[in-house]
Amino acid sequence: MKQTLTQSMAWLHTWGGLIVGWLLFVIFLTGSLAVFDQEIDNWMQPELPAHHLSDEQAAERALGYLREHKPDAKQWGISLPNERTPSLQASTGGRRDGVSVTLDPNTGEVLPVRETAGGFFFFFFHFTLHMPGMLGIYLVGALAMGMLAALVSGIVIHKKFFKEFFTFRPAKGQRSWLDAHNASAVLLLPFHLMITYSGLAIFLVIYMPAAMDALFDGNREAFFKAQDRTPPALEVKHAAAIEPAPLVALGPLLSKAREVMGPLSSVSITNPGQSNAEIQIRPLLGNRIALAKGQGMRFDGVSGEPLSGPTDMRSSVLTHKVISGLHFAQFGGYPMRWLYFICGLISSAMIASGLVLFTVKRRRKYASENQVAQVLYRLVEAINVAVMAGLSLACISLLWGNRLLPISLAERSDAELNVFFCVWALSLGHALFRPRMQAWREQLGLAGVMCMTLPLLSLLTVNQPWTLPSRLGVELVAVVMGALLLWACWKVAQPVVERVPRKKAAQLAEVN
Template sequence: MAPVKPGFRPSMTWLHDWSGLVIGWLLLAIALAGTLAVFRPEIGSWARPEVARAAVDPVESTQAAIGWLSAHAAKSPAWYLQPANDRSSTTQALWLDGNDYVTRALDPRTGSPAGIRDTLGGEFFYRFHFELQLPYPWGRILSASAAMLMVLAIITGIVAHRRFFADFFTFRPGKGQRSWLDAHNLLGVAALPFHLLISFTGALTLANLLMPWGAIAGYRGDEAALRRDLYPAEVTRAATGRPAPLVPIGPLLRRAEQRIGGHIGLISVIDPGDASAVISVTSADDDRLQIAHHVISFDGTTGRILAEQVERRPVLSVFNAFYGLHTARFAGALSRWLYFISGWMLTGLIATGLILWTAKRRERRRGRGFALVERLNVGFVGGTPAAFAAFFLANRLLPVAMAGRQMAEVHAVFWTWGAVLLFGAIRRPERAWTELLTLSAAACAAIPLVDIACGTARADGPGLGVGLTALLLAAGLGHAARRGWRPKLRAMRRERAAVA
């Protein structure tokens, strides 16, 4: 590691370079997964072509799902449901089977998962974005740490770059290191407010995992008291062991909709089939920036209201506003596409930063450290699009009725990822760049082609969105592969001579 030069700006440059490098590969995957998660419901609908997209009544779809769960998950201590809506074609159900949680998509008309391929859909990218497919809480801690370092890298980058905004209007292709710096600067400035906002709110939403001491000190370790204050409408009752049927769910949900004044976003049924059952209904605040949950808890056997609350406490309202900004659930179609495009720019910003790190040091490369960074750059930057494309391809190519299909799709991502990282480690970087970018371009282009070949292609919103995005990404990656991403040594020498 090079020593820090004296002075404030050189110190910021050193901090920017190394903070970005240490967490850059992880940030690249987090940013790309988060970008795809903007369209989580739409990807879920695309991933389940067996369910036709049509207008559905959330109450009727929930009623059908409760009927199926009553017959097939009666022994589960809790059911959690997200009703189908205008963005999601299925009802999402989660329940406990033994010691394992099961998540399935249910047909909104029949309430059954029969005939629907078992897939996480967009939920995979959403969960990977902040959990990294790791056990709780380690994945979330890593994601929160990465977000904090991203904020640090952005701020130090602004300070370190003297002509930050002036160079926004400058791009010089084919100039080696200078071109990478221009591209890095352009991607940084064009969506700078988004980059700062998404990084800061990402760190804030998981800050309790990094800094839990305030809550621990304030409540002296009493987690039950903390939960009661955070969720005052939550009702917990011990199971009695006396069986009792649930109240008819349809009229109860209609009553909840009237009190909420809008649609329902989440239904939980605790201890279904027991005399102490509790049904909690939470409002869908998808059209609001500040998530102000309206929660009503009902007695599961009588329908009597046990508790009701609308969250208006100032501190939690501010937190919910930041959370809403990060998840973009409030956003309409145009705003979601702006989030999506800005997310791609953030991913490109991270990728160009990683490449620029090696471009600046190529002439004086020494030792194994540089070689390790260079080869990891090839695998992560060149191969991660192929790994994520493998999820979409596996969704279409794996047998619909395959046992363990849901995790097989996830395994396809990580097997592909491992293969491209290994390839980048053993192949000469100048060749591996072109070959892995070509592979990623081919994998993305294959998504709509395989969709058509499998007879599952649909000309609806999710189908067109996934297909066109995949083709555009394939075209960009293919262009990069054709031009070659490896900075030319002669161009770098000319650049250094011109600067000197």
């Protein structure tokens, strides 16, 4: 029975890992890049200048613009610059019909910045795979379940995996790939379990809506409103007659909110210039593990009196927010982001080594089989090249497209995405029609060269490419990744030397 269970788990791990492994590699690699999505945004909009303004100064810059250009708007929004991004934005309208402009934080004038898909594309692609509607979210959820199955089955079939973790035999072909796969899987096993489970928990209302449907008739807005514990006694009802009234000074309110919530992210003003004006100030994510998005403080827009503040969340809500916060890595600052980034890259390498092992182990077995089997495994190998080397090439091509496409191009962000997907599609065609090893070398080599020369591209296309440390950081990381890709290209180019076991070698020596 024990042997049967192990064999069953081995079958599940092998074939389940292949089916979900390609998309999981895409999810993990883009998720790793999404850890630094705002830094990539800064790099892809080199027009944003550096500044050293306080929240109060930045808010006054934005208010000056809104008072002058949008005095009749019913809703004003101000996105404050912070440590990770220098962008100061002023907006009018709600989330769906709002119009936003980027302001120069030093002058308050509208800043013409290029339209770009930005680092948000990697974040959005990470959990939707750029599919329409909810299809991508459901597919990613199914893949996460497959990842959990692969992890559990991997633990079962590798009964001595802690021993194998300390065993690495380089330059031994398939054995080395297996050692690397086992070592990376064991090293990051807690991370893999946490990141996969938390990814599923984020969309629990979508994946398991039965309770919400039963209690709230499928009304998500009512469901989330029921979780709000804001005391009704704090609500202040305005007089029925609405009259013009000056807006209270924002400086003292920002200072008071910062004392309670820490660093701030945005200010929202409803009915500015009226007696029923309200001001909502939201905190910057990162002070707590719990993903307290939407939590903030509300003030009367005329008197400045507090209307409501951040409240303690229910235990069930807090649990969900903590699990979500673990996945998004919005806490711990840059050290935590670097940890997640490195773990994500190692996880991608673990998945990649498993995919390579699948094809290596079966290449000889099916070399003499029927033509259908040969075509099938040739297709699997081509997809391996396109998923791993081709995706890396597509990601760096997106950054190159940001610099090379005309700044005034209409629908420029869509054009950047066209570059990404066209390069990725071409990598699959290249892998199908080129010999296997040459396809690996050429795509890895090209991606490595493009990463290594990214600083040179910025130097030739941007007047002041490194005004922000984050921009220089993006290019230094690209250079390091390029070096790793070129090293992989060089390793692939090395001839494989088959090592004969000692016993077999002695037997052959005796025969000869």
